[in-house]
Amino acid sequence: MQIFGSSLGDYGEFHDLLGFxxxxxxxxxxDSEYPLDQVHAALDRLASGAQFGKVALRIGAQAAG
Known part of the structure; x- marks a missing residue:
């Protein structure tokens, strides 16, 4: 498993962002949320280009809401 992220900015900028x-x-x-076991459906949603906003994965048993 790999996790991709962004490393733009430094710690001070991140701190300022969190404060904002x-x-x-x-x-x-x-745009949508998927449980981790549906990661392929989430990736398909991204690949479709039809999303507006973030496509999120839920990790663990806690339901969104």
């Missing part, structure tokens, strides 16, 4: 999100309540647009 906390102050404003900014939330990302979530």
């Amino acid at each position: 999100v906390q102050r404003t309540g900014l939330r990302p647009v979530i």
